Amino acid sequence: MRLCSLGCASLVLVSGAMNAQQAPAPDNSSEVSAQIKQKVVEQGQRLDAMRSRLANQLEEIDAMKRTLAQQEAEYQTLRHAVGMDVLDQQRGGNANAAGARASALPMPGSDLLAAADTTVKPPQPVGQAPQHDERPPEVAPIFDQPGVLTPRGKLVVEPSYQFGYSSADRVALIGYTVIPAILIGLIDARQVKTTTQTAAVAARYGITNRLEVELRVPYVYGHTDTISREIFTGSAQDKVFGSSGHGIGDVEATARYQLNNGGADKPYYIAWLRFKSRTGRDPFEVVTDCVNRCVQNATGTGLPLQLPTGSGFYSIQPGVTWLYPSDPVVFFGNLSYLHNFARSNVSRNLVLAGKEFLGKVQVGDVVDVSVGMGLALNDKASFSIGYDQSFVGLTKQNGKTVAGSAKSVLGTLLIGGSYRFNEKRTVNFTLGVGVTRDTPDATVTVRVPMMY
Template structure:
């Protein structure tokens, strides 16, 4: 009994003293509190430093992407992994949650601005063909184009009897022309708003003239072909950016140009007589060679606009070409006479619009419509008044389709197909251009 009471007393004493011992052990000291405060301060400093580094990495990554887009024409260049398996800055920024909503919104706006300022390489290549680029210091462009014309005309010389029977001669005239043009173009960026352009063409033309009704017989056909080759009319122009693209307005460029009559003029070329009527009237004559230029000075004033509508761009242009009158020693097509005089080509208005789509970073497709309206030309023989040339006015409308493909960082292949929509336009034209960017 005494042992039982003694054991009970000892157990009670232990139970009573245990909370005091635990309380004594868990009571924080001043040293522990100071250590906790120090660790908390270090943790906050590391968090602030880490957030700042993440922002800096994000900003640096966007700057690198913008610079790479300007150099290579890409909006989303691939980033290479860093040595030792460390992820690139872009991946670190994407895998790390933003510290605040303000920095995330600012980064999104900057990325969107960078995307709009740097379109894809393929769209920029298409843009250069329809508009102008100012971020390329110097571009040398070689191009070859082929155009095909085929025109037929029926000439009736007689009268209609009984409202059904034609009495007289029926002559069918057919003109088929093929032209091949090589053009060397140089484009130099003077400033972010001004570029200068020089175009030097070299042409080869071959034209086949056919006329039915030779000798009064509708079955007889006379045919003659002529050709000509040489330097074309050299052009010099300048592009000036009026307005940068914003949400409300397109990128707008003003173009001023002048064309010199360096090619073979169509006036003064001798003609070859192939047929004469019974009264010795010339019924069929062709020029001995084909011209390679217009023969007059021309000035061009144009305006073009481009609006980015991701993933495409929409462009439009309009302009006016003024032709200066010029004196020639002979403006008569009769090979037996020589009549000096003055020629004034009709002024031309042109306009067009289209759209370009980017298939990927290197390839794009453009579709456009263009039209040129030319007024009638005028002639004035020496000592006489001006007279209009019948049939010299023209309306040349064309549907164009082009594909651009970046061959390398500096070279692009441009192919364009033009389909004539009116009688005055070529039946079709095919052009290949290879711009090289330095």
């Protein structure tokens, strides 16, 4: 029995062991699969969220691009409305406006930077609209008439200095010829050198933004040297006869009015009217010499002992100035007509003969045409070049043309520069070179307008 019990027990243990080996182990694969599926779902949700966010940002970027394009179009419209030069000058003195102008221009790679930036920023205004200015653009002045009018309520005081030099050679034959090779009479060869210096003060006041008045008072100093040698009079050397004169010149008053509103590729027109008095010493008041220069003649046909400082005639001069801005230059010019009023009962002073009655004298009128162009080098300096030509009429005495009077043409090549120290101080320089025989050889003018 005991042996049977032990065998049965052993059999039971062996069967249990075999059953234990045949029983399957616990299965965890289902739990792992569930976790993986959960992570995949979460990643998909995150990816969908990122895609949605990226789509929203792309839409915002497109909206910003459209806003930028609209602002750029408005910016270009403003530049076209006020003119390139005016806009540059208004922004050149303001660093913030200059930065705004730079930000208004598209930069390479800006779209990529905007796409990479995940921070959404509201659209910001680009640039700053300039103040509307109806005045013409400023250029270096090389003519007598300025191109920019004085603002309303402002006073511009402009001191100026002008130096002019001219020389002329003249040969006078007084007598008659027996044959073309023999002259019986006087040969008078003269070389005349004239220096003129004019200091003036002009005051301009702006009544409105389109109307100004000006008063100019000059002070003139002139000196002339005449070098000559009379043949057949026993003279073996050159003779020099000098004369000079100084004093207040002819005071001028001018009114200017801007006719229209110009702009980029649109001309400006400024009409003006000048009146010139005869406050200076006129040629009929000075004394004519008949001691040093008159040969066997005491009727007063020599040279004056003093030089006049004025023309001796009242004058009125209407004209039109035009300016045409065309980036990057400004074209400008003048057209005017100077009328000299006749004088009656005119006499001149002679050293030996006293007063000589001349009657009614009228000098020729003058038609003046000038054209030029100006270029702004930066916001302070500018350069101008131009040409001025005048047509002078005949001088008449008692209704008849004066003997020796002829029409003349005065042509001058003008080169000028301007530098602005600040908003109220500017210096202008002009060089004039005569291109015709009747024009002064060289003229230098310096002006310093100061605004108050």
